[in-house]
Amino acid sequence: MPRASTTSDAFNAVAEPRRRDILSFLVTQERPVNDIVATLNLPQPSVSKHLRVLLEVGLVDVRREGRQMFYRTNAAAIRPLHEWTGTFERYWAHQLARVKERAEASEKPNRFPNSSPLKEKP
Amino acid sequence: MPRASTTSDAFNAVAEPRRRDILSFLVTQERPVNDIVATLNLPQPSVSKHLRVLLEVGLVDVRREGRQMFYRTNAAAIRPLHEWTGTFERYWAHQLARVKERAEASEKPNRFPNSSPLKEKP
DNA sequence: TTGACATATTCCTGTATGGGAATATAATCC
DNA sequence: GGATTATATTCCCATACAGGAATATGTCAA
Numbered sequence: 390m391p392r393a394s395t396t397s398d399a400f401n402a403v404a405e406p407r408r409r410d411i412l413s414f415l416v417t418q419e420r421p422v423n424d425i426v427a428t429l430n431l432p433q434p435s436v437s438k439h440l441r442v443l444l445e446v447g448l449v450d451v452r453r454e455g456r457q458m459f460y461r462t463n464a465a466a467i468r469p470l471h472e473w474t475g476t477f478e479r480y481w482a483h484q485l486a487r488v489k490e491r492a493e494a495s496e497k498p499n500r501f502p503n504s505s506p507l508k509e510k511p
Numbered sequence: 512m513p514r515a516s517t518t519s520d521a522f523n524a525v526a527e528p529r530r531r532d533i534l535s536f537l538v539t540q541e542r543p544v545n546d547i548v549a550t551l552n553l554p555q556p557s558v559s560k561h562l563r564v565l566l567e568v569g570l571v572d573v574r575r576e577g578r579q580m581f582y583r584t585n586a587a588a589i590r591p592l593h594e595w596t597g598t599f600e601r602y603w604a605h606q607l608a609r610v611k612e613r614a615e616a617s618e619k620p621n622r623f624p625n626s627s628p629l630k631e632k633p
Numbered sequence: 634t635t636g637a638c639a640t641a642t643t644c645c646t647g648t649a650t651g652g653g654a655a656t657a658t659a660a661t662c663c
Numbered sequence: 664g665g666a667t668t669a670t671a672t673t674c675c676c677a678t679a680c681a682g683g684a685a686t687a688t689g690t691c692a693a
Binding site: 512513514515516517527529554556557560561575577578579 | 676677678679680681682683684685689690691
C-alpha cells in the first residue's frame with residue numbers, strides 16, 4: 390500500500406506547504422481563486438487542485454458568485470490537529486524544564502549533545 | 512514533482528496514522544522497539560521504518576542499551592505544528608460564535624445546510 | 634565460535650501524488 | 664451566437680512512498 394491519500398484526512402491535506410499557505414490566506418476572509426493565484430504567485434490549475442483537496446477534507450468551504458468561486462478556510466476542521474498536538478504540550482513543557490535545569494546546573498558544557506545515532510555515510 | 516518526502520518535515524512525518532500512534536505511545540517514557548511492536552501490534556520491520564522517519568525529522572530520540580534501542584518522543588518537535596494550528600484558534604472560536612447565534616436565532620431549520628458544491632457522479 | 638535475541642535494511646510492487654501543459658466547463662457580456 | 668473571463672479537469676511523468684518478505688547487522692551468552 391502506498392502513502393495514504395492527501396484527501397484521506399486533514400493531517401495529510403495539511404502536509405503540503407502550499408496548502409498551508411492557502412489556508413492561512415483564506416482564514417481572514419473568503420477570496421476568489423484569482424486572488425489566491427495572484428497573492429501566492431502560483432499557477433491557476435495548481436491552486437484549483439489544492440483547493441479541491443482542501444474542500445474534500447472539509448478544510449475550506451466554497452460559495453459561487455457569478456463566475457467566481459469564493460473559498461474560505463473552515464477553521465473548525467483544523468481544530469482536531471491542534472488538539473492532537475496539544476496532547477504533547479505538557480511533555481515539551483517538562484522537557485524545557487529539564488533542559489533548563491541542566492543548563493543552570495552546569496555552565497556552558499555540552500554545546501552539541503545531540504549527535505545522531507544514525508550512521509554517517511563515509 | 513511527486514509528494515514531498517515523509518522525512519521533509521514534521522507535518523509530513525505525522526501524516527501517517529501509525530506514526531502518530533507511535534509518538535503517543537513513546538511520549539510518557541522511552542521504550543524498546545519490541546514494546547512498540549507488541550503494544551501496537553505491528554510488524555517489526557514496519558516499526559523500524561516508521562521510527563527511522565520519526566528520527567530523521569527529530570520527532571523521536573534514541574538511546575542504545577545493549578541490544579535494545581530505546582526510543583522516546585521528542586515533544587518539542589511537535590510544538591511547531593501546535594503553533595501553526597493555533598493560529599487558527601481565534602477563527603474557529605468566531606465560527607462557533609456565529610453558528611451559535613444562528614442556532615439560537617432560529618429553531619431547528621437548516622438541518623443539512625452544507626450540501627457540497629461539487630458535482631455528484633450520477 | 635555458535636546460537637539466540639533485538640533491530641535495521643533491502644528488494645519488490647501498486648498506487649497516489651504535484652507540477653506543467655493543454656483543454657474543458659461555466660458564466661457573463663456584446 | 665461569439666468572445667471573454669474565471670475556474671476546473673485531464674493527461675503525462677518522475678518520484679516517493681507503505682506493506683510484505685527476506686535478509687542483514689549488532690549484541691550478548693554459553
